[in-house]
Amino acid sequence: MKIKEGDKQDATEDANEPRGGAKPRARQRSAKTTRDNILRAAKKIFSKDGYEGARVEKISKTAKSYDSLIYYYFGSKEKLFVEVLENAYKDIFETEMALELDHDDPVGSLRKIIEFPFRYYLANPELIVLLGTENLHKGKHISKSKTANQFASPAIEILDRVLRRGVEMGHFRADVDTRNIYIATVSLGYFYVSNRYTLSAFLNTNLMADKEVDNWAHFISDLVIDSISK
Amino acid sequence: MKIKEGDKQDATEDANEPRGGAKPRARQRSAKTTRDNILRAAKKIFSKDGYEGARVEKISKTAKSYDSLIYYYFGSKEKLFVEVLENAYKDIFETEMALELDHDDPVGSLRKIIEFPFRYYLANPELIVLLGTENLHKGKHISKSKTANQFASPAIEILDRVLRRGVEMGHFRADVDTRNIYIATVSLGYFYVSNRYTLSAFLNTNLMADKEVDNWAHFISDLVIDSISK
Amino acid sequence: MKIKEGDKQDATEDANEPRGGAKPRARQRSAKTTRDNILRAAKKIFSKDGYEGARVEKISKTAKSYDSLIYYYFGSKEKLFVEVLENAYKDIFETEMALELDHDDPVGSLRKIIEFPFRYYLANPELIVLLGTENLHKGKHISKSKTANQFASPAIEILDRVLRRGVEMGHFRADVDTRNIYIATVSLGYFYVSNRYTLSAFLNTNLMADKEVDNWAHFISDLVIDSISK
Amino acid sequence: MKIKEGDKQDATEDANEPRGGAKPRARQRSAKTTRDNILRAAKKIFSKDGYEGARVEKISKTAKSYDSLIYYYFGSKEKLFVEVLENAYKDIFETEMALELDHDDPVGSLRKIIEFPFRYYLANPELIVLLGTENLHKGKHISKSKTANQFASPAIEILDRVLRRGVEMGHFRADVDTRNIYIATVSLGYFYVSNRYTLSAFLNTNLMADKEVDNWAHFISDLVIDSISK
DNA sequence: AATGAATGAGCGTTCATTCAT
DNA sequence: GATGAATGAACGCTCATTCAT
Numbered sequence: 035m036k037i038k039e040g041d042k043q044d045a046t047e048d049a050n051e052p053r054g055g056a057k058p059r060a061r062q063r064s065a066k067t068t069r070d071n072i073l074r075a076a077k078k079i080f081s082k083d084g085y086e087g088a089r090v091e092k093i094s095k096t097a098k099s100y101d102s103l104i105y106y107y108f109g110s111k112e113k114l115f116v117e118v119l120e121n122a123y124k125d126i127f128e129t130e131m132a133l134e135l136d137h138d139d140p141v142g143s144l145r146k147i148i149e150f151p152f153r154y155y156l157a158n159p160e161l162i163v164l165l166g167t168e169n170l171h172k173g174k175h176i177s178k179s180k181t182a183n184q185f186a187s188p189a190i191e192i193l194d195r196v197l198r199r200g201v202e203m204g205h206f207r208a209d210v211d212t213r214n215i216y217i218a219t220v221s222l223g224y225f226y227v228s229n230r231y232t233l234s235a236f237l238n239t240n241l242m243a244d245k246e247v248d249n250w251a252h253f254i255s256d257l258v259i260d261s262i263s264k
Numbered sequence: 265m266k267i268k269e270g271d272k273q274d275a276t277e278d279a280n281e282p283r284g285g286a287k288p289r290a291r292q293r294s295a296k297t298t299r300d301n302i303l304r305a306a307k308k309i310f311s312k313d314g315y316e317g318a319r320v321e322k323i324s325k326t327a328k329s330y331d332s333l334i335y336y337y338f339g340s341k342e343k344l345f346v347e348v349l350e351n352a353y354k355d356i357f358e359t360e361m362a363l364e365l366d367h368d369d370p371v372g373s374l375r376k377i378i379e380f381p382f383r384y385y386l387a388n389p390e391l392i393v394l395l396g397t398e399n400l401h402k403g404k405h406i407s408k409s410k411t412a413n414q415f416a417s418p419a420i421e422i423l424d425r426v427l428r429r430g431v432e433m434g435h436f437r438a439d440v441d442t443r444n445i446y447i448a449t450v451s452l453g454y455f456y457v458s459n460r461y462t463l464s465a466f467l468n469t470n471l472m473a474d475k476e477v478d479n480w481a482h483f484i485s486d487l488v489i490d491s492i493s494k
Numbered sequence: 495m496k497i498k499e500g501d502k503q504d505a506t507e508d509a510n511e512p513r514g515g516a517k518p519r520a521r522q523r524s525a526k527t528t529r530d531n532i533l534r535a536a537k538k539i540f541s542k543d544g545y546e547g548a549r550v551e552k553i554s555k556t557a558k559s560y561d562s563l564i565y566y567y568f569g570s571k572e573k574l575f576v577e578v579l580e581n582a583y584k585d586i587f588e589t590e591m592a593l594e595l596d597h598d599d600p601v602g603s604l605r606k607i608i609e610f611p612f613r614y615y616l617a618n619p620e621l622i623v624l625l626g627t628e629n630l631h632k633g634k635h636i637s638k639s640k641t642a643n644q645f646a647s648p649a650i651e652i653l654d655r656v657l658r659r660g661v662e663m664g665h666f667r668a669d670v671d672t673r674n675i676y677i678a679t680v681s682l683g684y685f686y687v688s689n690r691y692t693l694s695a696f697l698n699t700n701l702m703a704d705k706e707v708d709n710w711a712h713f714i715s716d717l718v719i720d721s722i723s724k
Numbered sequence: 725m726k727i728k729e730g731d732k733q734d735a736t737e738d739a740n741e742p743r744g745g746a747k748p749r750a751r752q753r754s755a756k757t758t759r760d761n762i763l764r765a766a767k768k769i770f771s772k773d774g775y776e777g778a779r780v781e782k783i784s785k786t787a788k789s790y791d792s793l794i795y796y797y798f799g800s801k802e803k804l805f806v807e808v809l810e811n812a813y814k815d816i817f818e819t820e821m822a823l824e825l826d827h828d829d830p831v832g833s834l835r836k837i838i839e840f841p842f843r844y845y846l847a848n849p850e851l852i853v854l855l856g857t858e859n860l861h862k863g864k865h866i867s868k869s870k871t872a873n874q875f876a877s878p879a880i881e882i883l884d885r886v887l888r889r890g891v892e893m894g895h896f897r898a899d900v901d902t903r904n905i906y907i908a909t910v911s912l913g914y915f916y917v918s919n920r921y922t923l924s925a926f927l928n929t930n931l932m933a934d935k936e937v938d939n940w941a942h943f944i945s946d947l948v949i950d951s952i953s954k
Numbered sequence: 955a956a957t958g959a960a961t962g963a964g965c966g967t968t969c970a971t972t973c974a975t
Numbered sequence: 976g977a978t979g980a981a982t983g984a985a986c987g988c989t990c991a992t993t994c995a996t
Binding site: 319320321331332334335340341 | 989990991992993994
């Protein structure tokens with residue numbers, strides 16, 4: 035499974051920068067570009083340092099911009115954070131929507147769905163910091179967000195369709211509970227990544243080693259599938 | 265299952281305050297008590313506000329003490345945090361060790377073991393903030409800690425004993441992987457609590473309602489046990 | 495006595511907006527209008543918030559214009575302030591010049607002259623903030639201003655003419671000192687308005703009530719006239 | 725008349741600094757001293773630059789202290805300002821209370837009372853800036869202040885006593901209005917000082933020259949006394 | 955050991971001003 | 976001339992930490 039990794043590109047690359055111009059040093063005066071640079075830098079810094087640890091100055095410097103432009107475009111550090119958060123929600127759900135699932139192979143499809151969160155968090159661990167911050171603050175942003183809470187149901191619906199097809203085809207037990215399976219699936223992927231440092235220390239293993247990662251991916255698939263198979 | 269809840273007592277209660285002393289005006293507080301008050305206050309504040317969000321002054325005021333005493337007793341905010349963290353590790357592992365398991369009922373024992381982390385996190389959600397902080401900082405404290413990393417193996421051993429007994433008695437499949445089951449168990453308990461706010465928002469439910477909590481406890485037990493049962 | 499009140503009209507009214515033009519969408523605002531809008535907005539904001547408290551952005555927004563146009567038209571916040579100040583000087587002196595005084599009724603004329611500053615400040619309290627700012631800055635603008643310091647003498651001359659006519663007609667003492675009377679007259683009107691808040695608090699009265707205002711107007715007239723009457 | 729001038733001493737002189745000690749450079753750790761230094765510096769800076777223009781850093785540097793100590797002792801810039809303001813009120817009223825008035829010389833006494841505000845503002849022009857700020861902000865501090873609004877009445881009572889004695893002795897008209905005389909008195913002293921810069925510019929004179937000052941002091945005494953004399 | 959004052963770096967934010975289109 | 980993005984200094988305030996008594 036290939037998961038699109040998060041933005042790793044340098045925040046300053048300006049694709050639409052005029053090439054070979056006479057003033058190669060001139061600052062791009064494009065709101066779009068600046069705003070995007072800040073957003074990208076913010077995602078990076080918030081993910082690395084958490085909300086409180088992230089310094090506005092660090093974000094603006096990373097974006098090769100100015101503190102004041104953060105306020106010009108976003109109004110406050112908190113609003114910037116919310117926008118970063120919403121983008122992250124959007125990304126993960128859109129990626130999940132794009133999973134190619136074979137309607138006639140519910141077991142294989144389920145395997146893909148189960149592994150998806152794990153692989154996604156692995157590739158985009160910044161989401162974990164963002165979600166952690168959000169939960170530390172008792173979800174006060176997500177509850178206000180207009181774009182965020184419309185994402186969960188499609189993801190569950192996809193899972194539901196696969197599960198029902200599996201039941202229909204006689205693979206799964208008739209009493210499967212989609213929502214519980216959904217939460218379990220995310221739990222098993224999230225925790226392994228979110229607590230990778232403490233867990234690695236306790237278990238005296240490097241859980242991020244490829245072998246370990248693959249082992250876990252298979253294990254959680256088997257775990258869930260075994261439990262609902264007839 | 266009954267889980268000992270975290271310290272909820274007032275940080276200022278001085279059970280061992282000497283009575284009838286000659287200096288009724290003097291605070292006359294033993295070092296032990298002051299240190300403990302600070303530690304208790306720190307746990308409370310770090311859990312509520314996170315490491316960065318926790319203010320030294322807030323901790324000292326909560327402990328009815330002084331900023332400078334924090335430095336006197338603990339050296340720095342960070343060292344205080346580490347001590348809080350170690351205490352929290354110690355508490356959860358000691359509580360787990362104290363689980364009363366019936367050697368001749370591996371399935372029931374396993375059920376207890378599976379539900380334990382979930383119930384514990386539910387009763388002590390501050391642990392989640394502490395662990396989250398620690399993982400945000402890439403586990404830099406736990407790796408230095410002398411007391412922390414000696415706890416995991418006993419917990420795994422207990423699980424291992426139960427699983428092997430279950431295999432022996434013909435309940436579980438012979439190929440059960442203790443470590444994976446252990447991680448799965450903690451994942452399923454941790455995530456539900458750690459992400460209770462965002463998850464509740466996405467699912468448009470209050471996952472902390474008693475009914476939902478019980479549902480989840482049963483579900484994760486069933487999930488794991490079903491998957492390893494013959 | 496009727497005193498022309500300061501500009502209360504909406505800064506955005508565009509009386510000279512061309513009608514039925516071919517480009518209905520274009521702002522099509524003459525430079526004159528924009529400049530005037532800014533000037534009017536500046537007077538309002540400087541008067542309300544003082545020089546330091548007045549934000550360039552607030553002025554430009556009030557004028558439905560842009561910060562940069564303030565710099566385009568006026569060069570700096572300070573120069574804008576100076577222009578506001580000069581306009582205010584001009585207004586008060588022009589208004590005073592326009593007082594209709596009966597050459598053969600020096601006492602009645604003097605009464606009008608004495609009450610004038612009081613009534614004017616009452617109707618245009620923004621002048622007080624402007625003058626206060628100017629004095630806080632040790633009059634550094636007025637000393638540079640070309641238009642401002644040419645106004646005082648005509649005002650004094652008018653007073654002087656009235657006083658001399660009063661002496662001539664045997665109403666006033668021969669040794670009246672025009673300049674002192676002038677300053678006293680302004681003092682008595684200015685202070686009552688400039689310190690209306692602290693004074694009202696100290697005296698536990700609302701000095702802006704109509705009754706109190708009229709009382710003061712009569713009192714200061716009587717005070718000055720009594721003192722110079724034979 | 726001798727008016728106590730405002731604090732002109734260096735904010736850092738520490739009268740109680742141990743002399744000839746071994747550690748002459750050691751920082752005084754006396755809350756009283758530090759607080760006073762800040763208060764004195766604040767009075768100076770607020771008076772010079774106005775409330776908005778006064779920078780917290782400038783105040784703390786002037787007091788040879790730290791920004792943070794301002795917050796430690798006063799809570800905010802605004803609260804510091806209020807304390808400066810209250811001290812200023814207290815000073816002027818206490819000084820006025822201390823005027824030595826001869827009960828049997830109401831005219832002489834009245835002369836002293838009339839000249840007092842003028843001389844006081846002259847010696848303590850910072851009061852004018854403080855009052856100006858306060859009036860710019862519509863008296864929002866004075867209305868909250870517990871100590872401020874208890875001062876005016878004693879000052880008026882003193883004036884009242886003198887005026888009544890003058891009436892009794894046949895010097896003044898029976899219908900004198902104490903409150904109006906009081907306001908007039910303050911007006912005539914205040915305005916001359918508060919608007920000394922703009923007024924000097926308009927009149928093309930240096931109104932602060934000794935001769936001019938004395939002229940004004942006499943003039944306003946005469947003005948008021950003439951107007952109420954029989 | 956307790957109490958509280960001192961220290962100084964740094965934080966989120968705002969502001970006047972300039973520049974590019 | 977209008978529009979709005981960029982620039983960079985500075986501001987009020989907070990914080991972890993240390994020092995003196």
